[in-house]
Amino acid sequence: MPIHSAILRVVHGLNAIAVLGLISSGWAIYNAAPFLPFTFPVSISLGGYLTEALRWHFMLVWLFIITTTLFIVLRLSPLSPYYGPSLFPISYKAIQRDLVQALTFKLKHKLGQYNHIQRFLYVTVLLSFSVLFLSGFGLWKPVQLQPFNHIVGGYESMRRVHFGAMAVIASFSVIHLIMVLLVPKTLLSMLFGLQNNATQVKSPDIDSLLLKSRENEY
Amino acid sequence: MNIDKEFQLTRRGFVGGIASLAAIGSFTGALALSNSFRKDLLDKVSKWNDMAQGALYSNDKLAPTYSLDQISNNFPYNGFYPQAYAPRLNPLSWRLELGGLVQNKTPLSLADLRKMQQESQITRLICIEGWSAVGQWSGVPLHQLLRTIGADLKDTFVRIDCADGYYTSIDIESALHPQTILALDFLGKPLSRAFGAPVRLRIPVKLGFKNAKFITGISVHKQPQGGYWEEQGYNWFSGL
Numbered sequence: 001m002p003i004h005s006a007i008l009r010v011v012h013g014l015n016a017i018a019v020l021g022l023i024s025s026g027w028a029i030y031n032a033a034p035f036l037p038f039t040f041p042v043s044i045s046l047g048g049y050l051t052e053a054l055r056w057h058f059m060l061v062w063l064f065i066i067t068t069t070l071f072i073v074l075r076l077s078p079l080s081p082y083y084g085p086s087l088f089p090i091s092y093k094a095i096q097r098d099l100v101q102a103l104t105f106k107l108k109h110k111l112g113q114y115n116h117i118q119r120f121l122y123v124t125v126l127l128s129f130s131v132l133f134l135s136g137f138g139l140w141k142p143v144q145l146q147p148f149n150h151i152v153g154g155y156e157s158m159r160r161v162h163f164g165a166m167a168v169i170a171s172f173s174v175i176h177l178i179m180v181l182l183v184p185k186t187l188l189s190m191l192f193g194l195q196n197n198a199t200q201v202k203s204p205d206i207d208s209l210l211l212k213s214r215e216n217e218y
Numbered sequence: 219m220n221i222d223k224e225f226q227l228t229r230r231g232f233v234g235g236i237a238s239l240a241a242i243g244s245f246t247g248a249l250a251l252s253n254s255f256r257k258d259l260l261d262k263v264s265k266w267n268d269m270a271q272g273a274l275y276s277n278d279k280l281a282p283t284y285s286l287d288q289i290s291n292n293f294p295y296n297g298f299y300p301q302a303y304a305p306r307l308n309p310l311s312w313r314l315e316l317g318g319l320v321q322n323k324t325p326l327s328l329a330d331l332r333k334m335q336q337e338s339q340i341t342r343l344i345c346i347e348g349w350s351a352v353g354q355w356s357g358v359p360l361h362q363l364l365r366t367i368g369a370d371l372k373d374t375f376v377r378i379d380c381a382d383g384y385y386t387s388i389d390i391e392s393a394l395h396p397q398t399i400l401a402l403d404f405l406g407k408p409l410s411r412a413f414g415a416p417v418r419l420r421i422p423v424k425l426g427f428k429n430a431k432f433i434t435g436i437s438v439h440k441q442p443q444g445g446y447w448e449e450q451g452y453n454w455f456s457g458l
Binding site: 032033035142143155 | 231232234235238246259260263274275276280281344347348349422423447451452453
């Protein structure tokens with residue numbers, strides 16, 4: 001069975017589009033009333049100016065909600081046939097080790113298994129997504145959903161929380177792409193769904209069942 | 219094609235991958251290249267967002283209120299023209315025109331409004347640009363005015379027209395929110411010229427641009443009414 005099933009690849013692709021679009025339209029929204037001593041270049045912001053950027057932002061958020069929910073249900077729930085490699089445990093030592101290996105191009109990357117850098121990054125992403133999602137709702141509905149903003153001390157603080165979580169995701173996207181370039185077969189797998197012919201599988205029962213069900217297909 | 223010993227690129231996977239890329243690519247391309255396709259799609263989603271917000275909206279939720287010492291210094295001016303061009307209205311000859319689905323269309327003077335029951339609030343105005351500021355406004359609750367003039371309150375829209383050509387509109391439910399007022403005073407004094415003298419809308423359950431200044435007319439309609447910024451793409455409901 002492919003490392004990345006078709007549905008996961010499509011969901012990942014659409015989610016990536018949503019996230020990149022939300023980040024770059026968010027930059028244009030931030031530019032309308034910046035709270036840090038800089039603004040983002042119009043050329044790299046989706047929509048360019050406030051009106052159009054807001055329309056993009058509030059369209060792509062639907063794509064983000066749908067694809068993120070699908071991804072979590074498909075990939076992270078143990079009952080799903082697409083249940084992925086474990087994100088835990090994560091150890092600081094192992095992250096250091098993997099980081100040194102990655103930087104010296106020695107990181108052994110096994111498809112179908114997450115190294116500790118990946119685990120740390122993916123957990124960080126999921127946490128940041130949750131923060132972005134909740135803070136976004138808080139900013140969108142500061143009256144109807146007041147408790148969201150109260151948690152961080154009000155509307156103005158929430159703007160900064162939303163911005164901070166964006167910065168985490170933007171940094172992740174850069175690191176994620178560098179990691180992919182370091183291990184190009186992951187890109188092929190994400191685009192074309194490489195077949196796993198390995199004999200070492202975690203749960204032989206499920207895999208043999210899946211193999212049987214797929215014998216007719218190939 | 220072998221990637222390594224354990225993993226293979228299959229023809230099925232390759233075709234599927236190319237097809238997905240092509241589908242996503244052409245959709246993105248259409249969005250980037252066709253202005254009308256993009257505008258249509260964004261308009262439709264904005265209307266859908268109006269609906270979602272209407273469903274989420276409840277008049278039971280009051281906007282947070284603040285204490286006197288939390289009021290912002292130097293409340294920002296904002297408008298579609300510089301402050302110096304703000305209209306200068308004579309408070310004595312000023313009248314509030316009433317129109318549409320209301321029983322009593324007799325224009326109201328500033329003195330008429332002052333005679334009505336007044337409400338005061340310290341709330342946060344949140345601009346669509348992202349900034350926010352806390353101010354103190356007092357004036358006539360809009361629900362009280364609408365009931366006094368016998369407005370049709372069932373599934374209607376309230377339109378606000380202004381001396382500078384600006385206009386906006388809101389759903390009747392938000393218009394009836396207890397904190398929605400026709401503000402006459404800011405920080406305990408009559409509104410200054412730049413901030414909407416003699417009367418502005420103060421509606422803490424909507425974004426700043428719905429808080430129309432220099433009001434000259436209020437009318438009630440069965441049909442949605444749009445607005446100055448709304449026509450340029452700001453989301454119509456824009457509830458908070």
